[in-house]
Amino acid sequence: MKSDAVxxxxxxxxxxxxxxxxxxxxxxxxxxxxxxxxxxxGCGKTTILRLLAGFEQADSGEILIAGRDMxxxxxxxRHINTVFQSYALFPHLTVFExxxxxxxxxxxxxxxxxxxxxxxxxxxxxEDYSARRPGxxxxxxxxxxxxxxxxxxxxxVLLLDEPxxxxxxxxxxxxxIELKQLQRRLxxxxxxxxxxxxxxxxxxxxxxxxxxGRIEQLGTPRQIYETPENLFVARFVGEINTLFGRVVxxxxxxxxxxxxERIVRLKSKFIFASGDRVNILIRPEDLRIWREHEGSDExxxxxxxAAVEDVVYKGSTVDLIIRLDNGDRLSTTQFFNxxxxxxxNLDFQPGERVFVDWVHDxxxxxxxxx
Amino acid sequence: xxxxxxxxxxxxxxxxxxxxLFALLPNAMVLVASVLERGQDQFFAFAFTLASYRRLLxxxxxxxxxxxxxxxxxxxxxxxxxxxxxxxxxAQAPARRRALLLLLVIIPFWTSSLVRTYAxxxxxxxxxxxxxxxxxxxxxxxxxxxxxxxxAVIAGMCYALLPFMILPLYAALEKLDRRLIEAAHDLGAxxxxxxxxxxxxxxxxxxxxxxxxxxxxxLGMFYVADLLGGAKxxxxxxxxxxxxxxxxxxPFGSAASAMLTGLMALLMWAYYQSSRRANRGALP
Numbered sequence: 001m002k003s004d005a006v007x008x009x010x011x012x013x014x015x016x017x018x019x020x021x022x023x024x025x026x027x028x029x030x031x032x033x034x035x036x037x038x039x040x041x042g043c044g045k046t047t048i049l050r051l052l053a054g055f056e057q058a059d060s061g062e063i064l065i066a067g068r069d070m071x072x073x074x075x076x077x078r079h080i081n082t083v084f085q086s087y088a089l090f091p092h093l094t095v096f097e098x099x100x101x102x103x104x105x106x107x108x109x110x111x112x113x114x115x116x117x118x119x120x121x122x123x124x125x126x127e128d129y130s131a132r133r134p135g136x137x138x139x140x141x142x143x144x145x146x147x148x149x150x151x152x153x154x155x156x157v158l159l160l161d162e163p164x165x166x167x168x169x170x171x172x173x174x175x176x177i178e179l180k181q182l183q184r185r186l187x188x189x190x191x192x193x194x195x196x197x198x199x200x201x202x203x204x205x206x207x208x209x210x211x212x213g214r215i216e217q218l219g220t221p222r223q224i225y226e227t228p229e230n231l232f233v234a235r236f237v238g239e240i241n242t243l244f245g246r247v248v249x250x251x252x253x254x255x256x257x258x259x260x261e262r263i264v265r266l267k268s269k270f271i272f273a274s275g276d277r278v279n280i281l282i283r284p285e286d287l288r289i290w291r292e293h294e295g296s297d298e299x300x301x302x303x304x305x306a307a308v309e310d311v312v313y314k315g316s317t318v319d320l321i322i323r324l325d326n327g328d329r330l331s332t333t334q335f336f337n338x339x340x341x342x343x344x345n346l347d348f349q350p351g352e353r354v355f356v357d358w359v360h361d362x363x364x365x366x367x368x369x370x
Numbered sequence: 371x372x373x374x375x376x377x378x379x380x381x382x383x384x385x386x387x388x389x390x391l392f393a394l395l396p397n398a399m400v401l402v403a404s405v406l407e408r409g410q411d412q413f414f415a416f417a418f419t420l421a422s423y424r425r426l427l428x429x430x431x432x433x434x435x436x437x438x439x440x441x442x443x444x445x446x447x448x449x450x451x452x453x454x455x456x457x458x459x460x461a462q463a464p465a466r467r468r469a470l471l472l473l474l475v476i477i478p479f480w481t482s483s484l485v486r487t488y489a490x491x492x493x494x495x496x497x498x499x500x501x502x503x504x505x506x507x508x509x510x511x512x513x514x515x516x517x518x519x520x521x522a523v524i525a526g527m528c529y530a531l532l533p534f535m536i537l538p539l540y541a542a543l544e545k546l547d548r549r550l551i552e553a554a555h556d557l558g559a560x561x562x563x564x565x566x567x568x569x570x571x572x573x574x575x576x577x578x579x580x581x582x583x584x585x586x587x588x589l590g591m592f593y594v595a596d597l598l599g600g601a602k603x604x605x606x607x608x609x610x611x612x613x614x615x616x617x618x619x620x621p622f623g624s625a626a627s628a629m630l631t632g633l634m635a636l637l638m639w640a641y642y643q644s645s646r647r648a649n650r651g652a653l654p
Contacts, residue, residue, distance in 0.1 A: 054555075075552070088553035102558055
């Protein structure tokens with residue numbers, strides 16, 4: 001056990017009636033880190049938050065907070081606060097009274113209370129709104145009150161249950177940055193739940209990707225994105241293309257893999273045997289598109305012939321949907337590159353013949369899963 | 371839009387006619403009658419006087435009024451104490467059991483409350499069901515005096531009015547957002563604090579509505595006091611009824627009635643003011 005773990009889940013399982021929502025979860029959260037639980041709805045990420053907050057009891061396993069077993073402790077006695085998805089602000093209380101709710105219960109009174117509440121409101125830039133009621137605030141402002149109401153208690157850990165999902169795109173982006181800054185400033189451990197992989201990658205120190213009650217992978221955003229450990233993680237976090245292949249020659253860590261009748265030599269940390277079926281995973285931005293007149297014949301022998309099926313202009317990039325001659329569909333992202341004359345205008349036409357390959361070593365090879 | 375005009379006129383017109391004929395006119399007549407003199411051969415003589423209102427200030431009638439207010443208030447408090455936990459459980463219950471419990475609340479409405487009050491007489495009288503049961507069990511050696519007591523009147527009024535308390539409370543508690551209770555727990559509040567600082571304030575409109583629906587009818591339910599209280603308990607409702615049917619003093623009965631209406635209007639105005647104040651913060 002690491003000494004800096006502020007929260008530890010050991011073999012935690014939970015089922016509602018006969019439906020299992022968490023299977024043997026083991027997780028350590030370090031003090032002061034921003035950890036995100038990322039997964040599709042129903043994967044169990046919110047259940048972990050509810051177990052930590054104390055709203056639910058685990059069926060088995062241990063939950064340690066600062067080294068203490070939390071199972072018998074009701075929510076009000078845990079040194080943890082939650083920012084709810086719906087904000088759950090008290091509609092009958094003013095912003096000030098909402099934020100003062102926790103400190104009052106801790107016995108803070110008078111000038112101390114005033115100071116502490118206003119400090120929390122200043123932190124979220126709402127000190128001028130203390131006399132309003134939640135119903136008079138916008139969604140983003142309510143969100144901020146919810147954050148202030150939680151952090152004013154100076155919790156050991158702050159739990160955030162999809163707190164940005166109700167906000168529009170621009171506001172969400174801005175709040176992501178604010179939340180991250182706030183977390184750095186306060187030094188409080190944040191456990192953040194989201195189904196938005198972009199949000200998870202941009203805010204977190206570490207991400208736990210969850211699926212069907214399990215943690216599929218725990219790692220830094222970069223590890224999660226660049227070296228997914230299984231197909232679920234690879235496909236859930238960002239867009240990815242899958243090519244099927246078969247190992248034909250083994251020379252660890254190098255493997256000759258037959259992909260669409262071409263042999264490619266690739267490196268992998270997995271151990272494969274000759275004849276194994278594998279998936280080669282390539283991010284859209286790692287695919288290279290060659291136009292018909294580009295490259296020598298020699299180079300072309302290693303490329304995959306394909307046709308452009310669709311062109312999606314996205315402003316800073318152009319996304320191409322490509323169909324390989326054997327039928328596989330790939331999606332690629334091409335960046336406008338002003339240094340590269342050949343590609344300066346990405347005026348691809350649907351139906352155009354192209355060739356495809358990828359930057360070797362940027363792919364991920366995973367064992368085939370059925 | 372034009373084609374709907376006739377329908378609108380008929381609909382609104384019917385309601386207005388109805389209200390004018392059966393609410394406005396009788397009340398106006400009561401108000402007029404209350405300032406007339408009592409007649410010799412007829413019910414009243416057409417001469418203006420405030421004598422009836424002056425008579426209401428007689429300590430005898432004032433004590434009737436105070437007794438009525440006291441009983442109505444007690445009934446309201448008891449209904450609230452019984453109704454709140456019931457409505458809370460009702461709002462928490464799973465959908466199917468909730469439907470059943472709601473049905474149980476509503477079933478008494480299928481019978482006239484007069485008939486139900488007679489049923490209570492059968493339960494409470496000296497050789498009634500309750501006394502016979504207690505005697506049979508050997509818990510008491512002689513029948514208790516249950517009927518024709520003030521507690522019997524209070525019990526009868528609570529029984530008759532409890533649904534009017536439960537239904538608005540249920541409506542308020544059902545709307546109560548469970549997540550707010552979780553949030554309060556999360557912020558460190560125990561059950562008592564949550565009840566006091568979150569649940570009660572958020573269901574206050576329901577509490578007030580229930581109290582009004584219980585308190586106002588309780589002031590006028592003369593037949594409960596008649597049947598269960600005997601002649602001992604005189605309420606404003608009984609007084610009014612007696613003036614019209616027994617004493618034949620219509621101006622005085624009208625004055626008492628007008629005073630009761632005025633009192634109720636005052637209470638409703640107070641409620642309106644307080645709810646306006648409570649909502650002011652929520653308005654943009």
